[in-house]
Amino acid sequence: MDFFKAYEVIIIGGSYSGLSAAMTLGRSLRSVLIIDGEKPCNRQTPHAHNFLTQDGEKPNVIAQKAKEQVLNYDSVHFLGDFALKGKKTREGFEIITKSGKTFSARKLIVASGIKDLMPEIKGFSECWGITAIHCPYCHGYEFKSEKTAIMANGERAFHMASLVNNLTDELCILTQGTPDFDVKQLDKLKKYNISIIETPVKEIIHENGELQQVVLQDGTCLVLKAVYAALPFEQSSNIPMELGCSLTETGHLQVDMFQKTEVYGIYACGDNTSKMRSVAHAVATGNIAGSMVNHELIQEDF
Structure with a gap:
């Protein structure tokens, strides 16, 4: 042309x-x-x-x-x-x-x-857009009722939890360090049985982007189907x-x-x-x- x-x-x-x-x-x-x-x-x-x-x-x-x-x-x-x-x-x-x-x-x-900007977590970038996702409106329905995590902290994590809580009862928050929630937020998360995990993520084990386990730095393995991430x-x-x-x-x-x-x-x-x-x-x-x-x-x- x-x-x-x-x-x-x-x-x-x-x-x-x-x-x-x-x-x-x-x-x-x-x-x-x-x-x-x-x-x-x-x-x-x-x-x-x-x-x-x-x-x-x-x-x-x-x-x-x-x-x-x-x-x-x-x-x-x-x-x-x-x-x-x-x-x-x-x-x-x-x-x-x-x-x-x-x-x-x-x-x-x-x-x-x-x-x-991808985090320095082995396996994360390979899962991005597949099972490591950004938006419950774009992807949430496909993971309804599945074991799900939110990798974020503070207000962003709390807001995402309020959205994803409507899609699954099996939800946790990976804060990647010390949690940053106020008392009211902590009470709300507890009310809906949303657990908070401080230990940072070391690796995501997957098969062609399909998440199988999230491995924490202390060796703990979490069996999950999806991780919502608020990336910079x-x-x-x-x-x-x-x-x-x-x-x-x-x-x-x-x-x-x-x-x-x-x-x-x-x-x-x-x-x-x-x-x-x-x-x-x-x-x-x-x-x-x-x-x-x-x-x-x-x-x-x-």
């Missing part, structure tokens, strides 16, 4: 939110370039859930179908590359890719997602911060209700903007971002 040097919109990231934004823009006849490294954060996840018409489908199948539909719009182009650097120009923005290509656009949509993360792309975009206290890109950042001409959508980390939410925010970018272009030109 021949690529132009200049587009109306460049979208960094071509997974669910980026493709959703591109479809909206393609249907408005906007020239769009999607730049995507093709390494989605859910590449190990076997099935996507809680997304109407696609419940239980493989994530890569959803993404591939979406990509095919989006590229039916002639004004939308897809480049398998990594957006490495960005800078402001008089006309908008310039993006330089890892392969050395340079493209310009009037508007920029950042849909590059986030990068989970970082933005997958530094470009928006380099261009002046702000982060929230949680590390997400600061956007308003229309997915607009604090930098004029830059919008963001998907996992990099919200704690609501799901396929459905990513698609929804991408649709909003695409619509509002088109609106902004109209306001400038009409």
Whole structure:
């Protein structure tokens, strides 16, 4: 495919939110370039859930179908590359890719997602997205009534426990050290027979990502089917911060209700903007971002 040097919109990231934004823009006849490294954060996840018409489908199948539909719009182009650097120009923005290509656009949509920072626990990364999971809405039903743990501490662990408690009666919290709960929280956890285990996790024993046992540093083995984990993360792309975009206290890109950042001409959508980390939410925010970018272009030109 021949690529132009200049587009109306460049979208960094071509997974669910980026493709959703591109479809909206393609249907408005906007020239769009999607730049995507093709390494989605859910590449190990076997099935996507809680997304109407696609419940239980493989994530890569959803993404591939979406990509095919989006590229039916002639004004939308897809480049398998990594957006490495960005800078402001008089006309908008310039993006330089890892392969050395340079493209310009009037508007920029950042849909590059986030990068989970894996703990130094043997076997954890192999289970991530399969039986080491992040969201009860995305994965919880599949582990209902099973022996389950939450690997977190303090308020995050307590909040997750309140959600998962509705799915199983066999629940414990792995605090990875001294528990950080107040008296009311401890009373509530005790009321629902949610045990607290302070000893750090040493290893996760699994078979192709299917959790079998969690081994603690003192040698204790816990037979579990799933572990919810609240992992730290970082933005997958530094470009928006380099261009002046702000982060929230949680590390997400600061956007308003229309997915607009604090930098004029830059919008963001998907996992990099919200704690609501799901396929459905990513698609929804991408649709909003695409619509509002088109609106902004109209306001400038009409």
